[in-house]
Amino acid sequence: MNRLCLPLGLDANDLNKLEQLIERKKPLQPREGVFSSGDPFSSIYAVRSGSIKSFCIDPDGREQVTGFYFPGEIFGWDGLANNQYQNTAIALETTSLCEIPYEQLDELGNSIPPIQKYLMKLISREINADQQLIALLAANSAQQKLASLLLSISDRLLQRKLSSTRILLPMSRGEISNYLGLTVETVSRVLGVFQRKKYLAVNKKEIEILDMQALRDLMLSTEEVE
Amino acid sequence: MNRLCLPLGLDANDLNKLEQLIERKKPLQPREGVFSSGDPFSSIYAVRSGSIKSFCIDPDGREQVTGFYFPGEIFGWDGLANNQYQNTAIALETTSLCEIPYEQLDELGNSIPPIQKYLMKLISREINADQQLIALLAANSAQQKLASLLLSISDRLLQRKLSSTRILLPMSRGEISNYLGLTVETVSRVLGVFQRKKYLAVNKKEIEILDMQALRDLMLSTEEVE
DNA sequence: AAATCCAACTGATGTAAATCAACTCAAGGT
DNA sequence: ACCTTGAGTTGATTTACATCAGTTGGATTT
Numbered sequence: 019m020n021r022l023c024l025p026l027g028l029d030a031n032d033l034n035k036l037e038q039l040i041e042r043k044k045p046l047q048p049r050e051g052v053f054s055s056g057d058p059f060s061s062i063y064a065v066r067s068g069s070i071k072s073f074c075i076d077p078d079g080r081e082q083v084t085g086f087y088f089p090g091e092i093f094g095w096d097g098l099a100n101n102q103y104q105n106t107a108i109a110l111e112t113t114s115l116c117e118i119p120y121e122q123l124d125e126l127g128n129s130i131p132p133i134q135k136y137l138m139k140l141i142s143r144e145i146n147a148d149q150q151l152i153a154l155l156a157a158n159s160a161q162q163k164l165a166s167l168l169l170s171i172s173d174r175l176l177q178r179k180l181s182s183t184r185i186l187l188p189m190s191r192g193e194i195s196n197y198l199g200l201t202v203e204t205v206s207r208v209l210g211v212f213q214r215k216k217y218l219a220v221n222k223k224e225i226e227i228l229d230m231q232a233l234r235d236l237m238l239s240t241e242e243v244e
Numbered sequence: 245m246n247r248l249c250l251p252l253g254l255d256a257n258d259l260n261k262l263e264q265l266i267e268r269k270k271p272l273q274p275r276e277g278v279f280s281s282g283d284p285f286s287s288i289y290a291v292r293s294g295s296i297k298s299f300c301i302d303p304d305g306r307e308q309v310t311g312f313y314f315p316g317e318i319f320g321w322d323g324l325a326n327n328q329y330q331n332t333a334i335a336l337e338t339t340s341l342c343e344i345p346y347e348q349l350d351e352l353g354n355s356i357p358p359i360q361k362y363l364m365k366l367i368s369r370e371i372n373a374d375q376q377l378i379a380l381l382a383a384n385s386a387q388q389k390l391a392s393l394l395l396s397i398s399d400r401l402l403q404r405k406l407s408s409t410r411i412l413l414p415m416s417r418g419e420i421s422n423y424l425g426l427t428v429e430t431v432s433r434v435l436g437v438f439q440r441k442k443y444l445a446v447n448k449k450e451i452e453i454l455d456m457q458a459l460r461d462l463m464l465s466t467e468e469v470e
Numbered sequence: 471a472a473a474t475c476c477a478a479c480t481g482a483t484g485t486a487a488a489t490c491a492a493c494t495c496a497a498g499g500t
Numbered sequence: 501a502c503c504t505t506g507a508g509t510t511g512a513t514t515t516a517c518a519t520c521a522g523t524t525g526g527a528t529t530t
Contacts, residue, residue: 099371149374153302191509200487418477476525500504
């Protein structure tokens with residue numbers, strides 16, 4: 019990783035060109051929007067610090083959270099297919115982003131193939147993430163869903179060399195429950211269970227993972243772990 | 245759409261180059277595999293006729309269906325991010341595919357920017373499809389899930405100018421239930437309910453949609469429609 | 471035609487999570 | 501200090517779906 023928001027193997031010259039594209043935006047306030055569903059697609063965004071929630075509105079008007087994005091992660095690809103964003107993206111906390119105008123990025127990609135290639139991989143990564151979520155939502159219990167989310171967040175923070183056992187959740191219980199297809203009450207109760215089992219120490223939005231392995235084991239078995 | 249598997253606005257010359265890449269494979273038998281999870285990524289595939297199921301294996305060894313693909317649709321993007329396919333893809337019936345070797349497609353894209361651009365849109369479309377499925381799995385009842393799947397299939401067949409009210413399901417009840425995060429019994433019962441309500445006529449894998457609007461209405465309300 | 475098989479359906483029962491309903495607590499506002 | 505507000509938790513009850521346990525009917529075999 020470098021000063022840029024994109025980790026990738028390029029020579030200094032190409033890197034420089036890329037760097038000139040990227041606009042560092044002034045930090046977003048909590049709840050401030052990046053783009054809204056229906057807005058014309060213009061850019062993708064990389065999270066520098068803070069966190070982002072993306073969600074869409076169902077035909078029946080209810081909000082459905084489709085993703086959380088942490089430092090180093092990229093969002094906004096959903097706008098590409100139809101030239102308008104399908105999701106709405108807002109900051110969960112004070113958040114700074116890099117905006118990468120897609121038109122220019124695409125042009126740069128045309129002259130520098132490795133960039134193009136890397137871009138495709140980035141999009142494909144979003145597909146993999148989405149499919150993991152699909153598997154999670156289709157197959158698992160409330161406990162497994164929550165365990166999986168916590169492990170995923172922990173893992174992603176670790177990749178950015180941030181603390182992996184102490185997590186300060188930027189999202190509300192309601193947002194977690196919506197994302198996982200549960201209710202707030204269930205999320206609250208499962209956190210309670212995990213706490214009683216000493217898997218976690220929970221204090222409001224502060225979560226400490228005490229027994230990572232126990233959470234991982236939850237994912238592996240349909241069986242009750244007593 | 246043209247003789248090719250890819251609909252897109254190119255001049256005759258470019259189109260010809262693209263056409264030369266594409267290999268029409270001999271038809272697959274039902275249950276025959278296209279690629280397996282872990283195989284090195286080499287190509288994407290377009291369905292010419294028939295249908296494809298893609299699925300992954302959970303950490304606990306269970307199969308999770310991640311998508312069904314019908315004529316005109318493209319699959320295999322999930323392999324791009326890590327250079328190996330995450331899913332396994334098999335034919336649900338006798339199916340013919342176009343194989344499009346990615347390396348060559350990518351090279352062609354480097355020399356013909358519109359192709360590159362179109363490729364990105366294709367991938368992005370997969371993201372949109374996945375996110376719709378996420379919303380479906382997270383928020384909806386068994387009836388809504390099934391209604392949604394039937395409407396989606398109907399819609400996709402219609403886009404390819406195939407019958408939209410008479411559907412011959414290529415997949416088993418088990419595969420449907422797995423995809424939707426339900427059990428076979430529930431799928432069977434919901435089909436029964438829809439039949440009693442005269443929304444559908446069901447005969448094994450032959451489904452006729454009698455009341456499209458009723459199915460659409462199911463999606464719009466949390467309320468019981470009595 | 472009897473025997474086997476398997477997908478699909480149906481019925482009875484169990485249960486995880488939703489729903490409904492308080493209650494707690496911290497953060498602002500007046 | 502008091503009132504409001506909203507997020508979070510906890511408890512009681514309900515319910516939608518899963519699970520368990522057959523039954524049915526078509527296809528394949530013998």
